[in-house]
Amino acid sequence: MTRKFLLIILSLIISCNVKDLVIEDSLKRVLESIDSTYEFDSLVAIIIIPEGGCAGCIEKSMDFLRGHNNYFNNVLFIITGVDDKKLTRLRLNDYNLFPSQNLVIDYKNEVTKNGLLSIYPKIFYLKQGVVENIDTSLPQNTEIWIIFKKRMFNRLN
């Protein structure tokens, strides 16, 4: 009986780890596929912002990005869900986001291919290549960017 119980617990632990690994593998694959100079293990956060989805949430994320372009080290913003490359380039130029050391555009929609696209922007908090936490920019989750900034200050300083 005890052995069975331990086996169940063990399989649960393994399944949890497998799930986490899937996310990390997906993120790594995305990073390898898009033109990024960052090493996955050195990143402390990856922020994925879709071009389409929750308009208000995306707008807030883009506002945060505009205010914090080239602001953090080891943080990568990925703009994804690109349908019209020309328009994406124009929009980001309008926002004065180029040149940027911490922004990449996922022109090939690698985020979608790896099953990571959501209608909401997401922050993946990382520590030495492991996803510690995922925050989602939901309409009701208005504090997400303040929390992010605080966490980055605590971690980076």
Added chain:
Amino acid sequence: MILYYVLFFTLFPITKQTELKYLDKVGEVSFPLDNVTGFKAFTLQYWEDFNSKKKYLCVINFPARSYNLKFYNYDTGILDFSVELNTEGPNSTGIYPLGFHVHNRDSIFIFSDREGQLSIIDQKGTVKSKHLILDTSGNKVPSGFVSTSHPMVYHDRKIYINGFFREDVLDHTKVKQDICLNLETGDFEYIIPRPKLYNDGFWGSHYLTRIYHSYNNKEESLLISFGADPNIYRYTINDLTSQAIECRSKYLGRLKPLGSKGSKHAEESKFKYEGTSGSYGAIIYDSYQELYYRIVQLPSSDSKYKFSPKLFKGTSLIIMNSQFKIIGEDLLPNEYDPYMFFVNEKGLHLANKSKYDQDEDNMVFDIFKTKVR
């Protein structure tokens, strides 16, 4: 309330390359795009100017730095002129003026769905009159929406506009989802009741809840398509008597609601429901070939579903003759945008996204005629 507008304009089908059985590609036509204009046209209209005898493709692109209604000479493909749409000041046509209908050079109808404002402007952009199509009674009523799939219809000093309606009500058959504005009095009324099937449950917030109309100017009728209904409806525009006509897609199973009436669902599960259900889309009257087309948005399989900018698996097109007999249904290849189309004497024009991806300076339409009549 968060509005999910952005996604509406980025949905493209992902069908595999298929051979068309009923449509024959007979040509293509190209229109130049300037360096600040992308592919997506929110509203398209083919318009013949009876005074100058010129034929135009009229376009408002989205998103845009500024809002311009462009008049391309259809025969030359060259931009003839454009009308700047103001979003502030006395000549404001409202926020996001993306819907339009060109009646003539002095009567161009511009609709801002954000503000429910219909403006009548001339070709210089001067506002001649404005109407607010907003119900302030507090009742649950549809709000107007205009695009290529949801065109404005002008008939006998009245404008007809499709309505969005996502509310939960006791009896949906009492909700009328089209809006008719009397331009002489400024009064508007709701017409065209929703079908009974909307009482079966909660049908999500987007495609399955929509109404689409098209105008047959010869018999003065409105053709109506609802997102969840295999039938279409022919309404005589003057007395609103109606006839239901079955126009079922062979690629869509029986559509079911997401949940019971009044049930609450997360936004992502609503998108999954939309993507894995599929739905009926725009109805198009082709007065040149005497045909009707019904667009069908095809479902992604549930097990393979992952949220993507391409919400649907693909698109098909049901073709009906003038007696509403289905001639056939073709799966459209993935390069076509099912929300960018128009018809003229040369045939059905479908915007080709793949050609734009190869050449961002041009918007190309492939032209189709039916093989079988």
